[in-house]
Amino acid sequence: MTMKTTLAFFALSASMAAAQTFPDDLVERGRYVATASDCVACHTGPEDKPFGGNHRIASPVGDIWATNITPSTTHGIGNYTEQQFSDAVRRGIRADGANLYPAMPYTAFARITDEDMHALYAYFMQGVEPIDEPSQQTALAFPFGLRFSMMGWNLLFADSATHQDDPAKSAEWNRGAYLAEGPGHCSTCHTPRGMLMQEDGGQYLAGAQVGPWFAPNITSDKAGGIGSWRKDEIVAYLATGRAEGKSQAGGSMAEAVSHSFSKLTADDLGAIATYIMDVPAIAGPARFDLGTAGNRTAEFRGIADPDLTDLGAGAQIYSANCAACHGYDGQGTKDQYYPSLFNNSDTAGKGANNFVAAVLNGVNRKTDQGHVFMPPFGTQTNAFNSLDDGEVAALTNYAMNQFGDGVTTVSAEDVATIRAGGPTSNMVKVVQTLIAVGAALVAVVLIATVIVLRRRKRAA
Numbered sequence: 001m002t003m004k005t006t007l008a009f010f011a012l013s014a015s016m017a018a019a020q021t022f023p024d025d026l027v028e029r030g031r032y033v034a035t036a037s038d039c040v041a042c043h044t045g046p047e048d049k050p051f052g053g054n055h056r057i058a059s060p061v062g063d064i065w066a067t068n069i070t071p072s073t074t075h076g077i078g079n080y081t082e083q084q085f086s087d088a089v090r091r092g093i094r095a096d097g098a099n100l101y102p103a104m105p106y107t108a109f110a111r112i113t114d115e116d117m118h119a120l121y122a123y124f125m126q127g128v129e130p131i132d133e134p135s136q137q138t139a140l141a142f143p144f145g146l147r148f149s150m151m152g153w154n155l156l157f158a159d160s161a162t163h164q165d166d167p168a169k170s171a172e173w174n175r176g177a178y179l180a181e182g183p184g185h186c187s188t189c190h191t192p193r194g195m196l197m198q199e200d201g202g203q204y205l206a207g208a209q210v211g212p213w214f215a216p217n218i219t220s221d222k223a224g225g226i227g228s229w230r231k232d233e234i235v236a237y238l239a240t241g242r243a244e245g246k247s248q249a250g251g252s253m254a255e256a257v258s259h260s261f262s263k264l265t266a267d268d269l270g271a272i273a274t275y276i277m278d279v280p281a282i283a284g285p286a287r288f289d290l291g292t293a294g295n296r297t298a299e300f301r302g303i304a305d306p307d308l309t310d311l312g313a314g315a316q317i318y319s320a321n322c323a324a325c326h327g328y329d330g331q332g333t334k335d336q337y338y339p340s341l342f343n344n345s346d347t348a349g350k351g352a353n354n355f356v357a358a359v360l361n362g363v364n365r366k367t368d369q370g371h372v373f374m375p376p377f378g379t380q381t382n383a384f385n386s387l388d389d390g391e392v393a394a395l396t397n398y399a400m401n402q403f404g405d406g407v408t409t410v411s412a413e414d415v416a417t418i419r420a421g422g423p424t425s426n427m428v429k430v431v432q433t434l435i436a437v438g439a440a441l442v443a444v445v446l447i448a449t450v451i452v453l454r455r456r457k458r459a460a
């Protein structure tokens with residue numbers, strides 16, 4: 001072949017690849033993998049165009065934007081080859097060779113099998129509506145804008161092995177391990193992170209703060225984890241967002257339940273539960289069967305203007321704002337549509353962040369079982385009161401005392417932190433320093449190379 005015909009041949013095979021039609025059952029399988037992976041939750045913006053991008057993810061180092069991953073050839077990933085797509089999803093490397101930030105959970109998606117990856121590609125090329133509109137792009141401040149610094153991070157922390165069955169375990173356990181570790185990426189939220197934002201493997205699923213919400217310890221520890229839950233309770237929680245008398249899903253877990261877990265088959269949810277129940281226990285403070293029904297408003301009646309630091313203020317705020325739904329004594333409704341606030345993981349340790357987050361942000365969750373809604377008390381955009389930081393702190397301290405572990409307290413400053421989107425760790429500074437040092441080293445090496453090359457030139 002001449003050069004020209006070779007080029008023509010490659011051009012032809014490339015356009016054939018783009019026009020390739022995948023069988024419907026493969027596309028459907030890919031749709032299911034995409035659902036289990038919750039691609040839509042991150043890659044859909046406020047305009048609600050599925051996979052159209054423009055979804056802002058606040059990170060300690062600045063806003064990261066999940067981009068348009070529809071098959072649009074102008075603004076999406078329509079020109080991605082299957083290999084490029086696989087590299088982006090499982091290795092965090094974009095088609096242009098740039099590294100993605102781990103806000104895209106490629107560290108978990110690395111577990112996705114080759115067969116599922118192929119199906120996922122078929123779905124994104126053929127089952128998704130192209131959207132020919134640009135997405136916001138990430139532009140982090142120096143030095144975080146240096147995407148190549150992720151190469152070092154990947155070398156240290158990313159494990160690129162796909163899922164391998166453990167022959168010592170049942171087929172159901174292995175299916176669950178695959179779904180939880182890979183597509184379901186539970187650990188990206190539930191595992192605490194170390195100094196450099198890597199998941200701390202020794203603390204697998206032991207609980208971590210993600211934005212305003214705390215993703216609790218879901219190891220098999222009876223007190224601090226969910227070791228006391230029955231299998232059907234875990235399945236119910238994943239399918240509907242609630243395990244009665246134990247916990248309800250708010251925040252990012254509500255989103256994961258709405259878009260992803262509630263749409264999985266009963267067998268797959270059972271498999272996830274079987275695996276989760278077997279995750280090694282990591283101890284923590286008791287979180288279930290805490291607190292009692294009751295109301296202390298009477299104790300404080302007649303105090304005209306209670307000090308926000310005393311429990312009476314919290315009791316009054318509770319009666320005025322919460323009792324209508326959650327009951328005068330915090331018992332909830334008979335059917336528990338409005339849940340009891342005692343025996344509730346949000347009023348149990350560790351910390352009261354989820355109680356505060358629920359009050360400020362409300363709960364909003366849609367599944368086939370219907371729409372679950374609690375109004376946010378942190379904004380003035382609804383008919384309900386808006387509570388300030390001091391009021392929320394007083395309310396929280398009363399609730400933790402009456403309905404919860406009896407010891408946890410929060411300050412108005414703690415509430416302000418949750419209102420602002422959650423604590424930023426001092427790790428940011430550490431990362432900033434390390435990356436700056438890394439960048440400085442690279443610069444030194446570059447300068448040294450230039451000098452050496454010049455000398456050689458002169459010598460020659």
Ligand code: HEC
Binds near residue numbers: 040089105
């Ligand atoms: C937790 C949020 C999250 C989930 C879930 C997620 N992504 Fe992403 N994804 C991101 C973010 C954020 C970026 C951009 C990161 C960056 O700019 O470094 C991204 C980037 C990408 C890119 C590169 C796009 C480009 O601009 O070239 C592809 C492809 C991609 N994701 C595909 C997927 C697929 C397929 C799934 C489901 C299997 C998925 N993502 C699930 C957050 C997510």
Ligand code: HEC
Binds near residue numbers: 354
């Ligand atoms: C996007 C982040 C995210 C992902 C992914 C995620 N979770 Fe969660 N999860 C949370 C948050 C936040 C909460 C707390 C919700 C609340 O209390 O309102 C939570 C709560 C839970 C609870 C209730 C625990 C309790 O003590 O109340 C269980 C069980 C759970 N998740 C299991 C899972 C499993 C299993 C997976 C993976 C298949 C998973 N989660 C994936 C963020 C996440």
Ligand code: HEC
Binds near residue numbers: 321358359363
């Ligand atoms: C209009 C009714 C209504 C009012 C008023 C209301 N709630 Fe709720 N609350 C709900 C509903 C509905 C849920 C979600 C139940 C579920 O997730 O299944 C909920 C859930 C919660 C949860 C658990 C959230 C989670 O993610 O685990 C907490 C904590 C809570 N409410 C506290 C309060 C407090 C404190 C107040 C008063 C400031 C309040 N609620 C006012 C209806 C209400």
